[in-house]
Amino acid sequence: MIRYPLIGISRHRLGIDGKGVTSLVCGAGCPLRCRYCINKKLLAERKPEMISPQELYVRVKRDDLYYRATGGGITFGGGESLLQASFYGPFREICGDAWQINVETSLAVLREQVEIAAESVDEFIVDCKDLDPDVYHRYTGGEESLMEDNLRFLLKRVGPDRIVVRVPLIPDHNTAESREKSIEKLSTMGVTRLDVFSYHIRDHDELYEKKHHDKQEENGE
Numbered sequence: 001m002i003r004y005p006l007i008g009i010s011r012h013r014l015g016i017d018g019k020g021v022t023s024l025v026c027g028a029g030c031p032l033r034c035r036y037c038i039n040k041k042l043l044a045e046r047k048p049e050m051i052s053p054q055e056l057y058v059r060v061k062r063d064d065l066y067y068r069a070t071g072g073g074i075t076f077g078g079g080e081s082l083l084q085a086s087f088y089g090p091f092r093e094i095c096g097d098a099w100q101i102n103v104e105t106s107l108a109v110l111r112e113q114v115e116i117a118a119e120s121v122d123e124f125i126v127d128c129k130d131l132d133p134d135v136y137h138r139y140t141g142g143e144e145s146l147m148e149d150n151l152r153f154l155l156k157r158v159g160p161d162r163i164v165v166r167v168p169l170i171p172d173h174n175t176a177e178s179r180e181k182s183i184e185k186l187s188t189m190g191v192t193r194l195d196v197f198s199y200h201i202r203d204h205d206e207l208y209e210k211k212h213h214d215k216q217e218e219n220g221e
């Protein structure tokens with residue numbers, strides 16, 4: 001049976017990652033090594049709990065009324081959520097269509113994982129980092145072309161209405177000008193929903209995002 005490597009659940013999130021009230025379900029594993037990753041410490045310290053779609057449903061269904069009343073649901077993050085692409089179909093069968101299923105992803109995954117997720121995910125929240133290949137590689141250790149190819153594919157497969165692309169200003173890596181170039185390129189690719197924001201760094205590798213809460217926060221667990 002398919003299992004999800006659960007790291008933590010953050011409840012009652014409003015307008016942060018997806019429509020309405022959401023529960024953020026964090027999973028382990030990521031192919032990238034972003035310099036300011038806020039999940040590094042969490043992923044290194046906690047051993048994932050392998051849970052089934054039914055077990056996850058039991059844990060998050062207490063907020064069913066909030067999801068239904070606000071058009072919200074579950075947002076899978078991480079780590080890289082699309083490493084668990086095969087989990088979302090079985091989970092959808094259990095939770096039904098009334099809940100929104102969102103994923104936060106870098107799209108730095110195999111095409112097959114994007115294809116599988118497209119079958120059952122309502123909204124893709126894509127953290128593109130930067131579309132300059134050098135900036136991207138310096139910041140993540142990965143290849144920008146993989147993300148870009150997957151994004152082009154996804155735009156064709158599900159359409160722009162189901163995709164939000166986050167475009168950060170990353171201290172010591174990109175500039176307002178290079179971010180503007182990324183935005184222009186994304187627009188020519190057909191992206192219509194952008195979330196433009198800045199990373200804020202305190203101390204050394206500790207990252208604070210202006211608009212997004214700490215994923216490590218767990219409520220009611």
Ligand code: SF4
Nearest residue numbers: 030032034037079106
């Ligand atoms: S893609 Fe996200 S989880 Fe992966 S290393 Fe970068 S910031 Fe961390």
